[in-house]
Amino acid sequence: MLATEELLSISASGQWQEGMKTAITVRDFHPFHTDEPEEMGGTDTAPNPMEYVLGGLCGCTSIMINMIAGEMNFKFSELQVSAAGTIDPRGILGTAEVSPHFQEVKQTIRLKTGETQQRVEELRRQVEKRCPAINLFRDAKIKPQTVWEKN
Amino acid sequence: MLATEELLSISASGQWQEGMKTAITVRDFHPFHTDEPEEMGGTDTAPNPMEYVLGGLCGCTSIMINMIAGEMNFKFSELQVSAAGTIDPRGILGTAEVSPHFQEVKQTIRLKTGETQQRVEELRRQVEKRCPAINLFRDAKIKPQTVWEKN
Numbered sequence: 200m201l202a203t204e205e206l207l208s209i210s211a212s213g214q215w216q217e218g219m220k221t222a223i224t225v226r227d228f229h230p231f232h233t234d235e236p237e238e239m240g241g242t243d244t245a246p247n248p249m250e251y252v253l254g255g256l257c258g259c260t261s262i263m264i265n266m267i268a269g270e271m272n273f274k275f276s277e278l279q280v281s282a283a284g285t286i287d288p289r290g291i292l293g294t295a296e297v298s299p300h301f302q303e304v305k306q307t308i309r310l311k312t313g314e315t316q317q318r319v320e321e322l323r324r325q326v327e328k329r330c331p332a333i334n335l336f337r338d339a340k341i342k343p344q345t346v347w348e349k350n
Numbered sequence: 351m352l353a354t355e356e357l358l359s360i361s362a363s364g365q366w367q368e369g370m371k372t373a374i375t376v377r378d379f380h381p382f383h384t385d386e387p388e389e390m391g392g393t394d395t396a397p398n399p400m401e402y403v404l405g406g407l408c409g410c411t412s413i414m415i416n417m418i419a420g421e422m423n424f425k426f427s428e429l430q431v432s433a434a435g436t437i438d439p440r441g442i443l444g445t446a447e448v449s450p451h452f453q454e455v456k457q458t459i460r461l462k463t464g465e466t467q468q469r470v471e472e473l474r475r476q477v478e479k480r481c482p483a484i485n486l487f488r489d490a491k492i493k494p495q496t497v498w499e500k501n
Contacts, residue, residue: 206436206453209401213408215429221412223405225397231382233409240417246376248410249482250360251402254374257364258384259399261372263442266391278366285357286482291414293480300482300489302357329444331400331437331451338451339489 218242223251249300253282259332260308267325273318277311282343304336304343311350319349369393374402400451404433410483411459418476424469428462433494455487455494462501470500 213221213233219241222230233248235241246254257280264278283305290299310319327333327345336343364372364384370392373381384399386392397405408431415429434456441450461470478484478496487494 207439208434208436209398209404210432210434211397211401211404211408212430212432213405213412215412215416215431219413219416221409221431223409225401225405228397231405233406233413235413241413246362246379247360248406248408248413250362250376251406251409252483252486253360253362254364254376254382255384255399255402255406257362257374257399258372258402261364261366262370262384262386262392262399265366265370266442279363280366280372281361281363283359283361285359288358290485291417291480291482293476298485298489299480300486325444329442329450331442332403334441334449335403335451335486335490338449338491339486 220244249284249286253284253304256282256304256306256332256336259330260306260326263326263330263333264308264310264322267322267329271318271322271325273312273314273322275310275312275314277309279309280306282306284341300339301336301341304341306333306343306345307348308345309348309350314349316349319347323347371395400435400437404435404455407433407455407457407483407487410481411457411477414477414481414484415459415461415473418473418480422469422473422476424463424465424473426461426463426465428460430460431457433457435492451490452487452492455492457484457494457496458499459496460499460501465500467500470498474498 219235232245284301289295370386383396435452440446
């Protein structure tokens with residue numbers, strides 16, 4: 200189990216390859232790559248970095264739902280988490296004084312469960328309070344619009 | 351080239367598989383997985399979500415360095431970007447009123463270049479102003495400690 204008396208240390212490193220392509224290494228896992236679509240000057244061989252950030256948001260939300268559902272003895276059989284964001288490219292290009300990251304992020308959580316709506320709300324409250332990735336976005340004032348759908 | 355008159359839309363979706371494991375899909379790329387180490391209750395088959403977020407930070411920094419170096423006609427032959435962060439697990443566990451995401455993030459950029467230190471500083475200034483991922487962390491008040499090393 201998770202030791203609570205010490206900080207968790209996590210890391211990643213990137214080795215630039217060419218153009219927009221970078222190989223990312225985490226621990227001793229096989230490296231994954233980031234690239235960009237052709238309209239961004241890349242070769243479109245892999246997701247771009249901010250897509251990995253949104254993917255991390257989806258994975259983190261999924262883990263926290265599973266973890267907190269376990270604490271609550273909340274039963275579910277299927278779970279999908281999606282996230283979509285918009286970015287104003289002028290921030291990246293440096294042509295306007297706008298944020299280079301997300302203007303907004305919408306997140307949709309679809310749970311297949313027989314639990315009551317009240318229990319879904321309690322799960323949601325805990326997840327949104329304790330999920331690292333959701334709170335990274337919130338603290339960056341992105342105000343994610345989150346929709347929880349139960350079926 | 352990047353169209354500047356419209357917002358970029360990016361997205362990712364996660365399909366929970368079992369335990370702490372989720373399959374993440376971005377566009378039509380082959381899915382990647384997020385998992386957790388065994389001490390977090392996972393099966394340690396893939397990086398965890400916040401490691402992907404740090405990987406996205408590394409890839410995004412790498413891309414912005416390459417893009418802005420191109421604008422500046424700044425020559426470099428090698429580039430490595432690493433990021434390391436600490437997380438207080440009590441935020442995730444809900445046992446203390448601390449942030450569940452990063453307490454701090456350290457980023458190291460190693461460039462092999464014959465350019466002057468002044469040009470490296472100009473590159474750094476532009477990258478730190480325009481990089482989506484760096485600014486997501488900054489706006490979340492994580493205050494990344496960034497070291498640029500030139501050799």
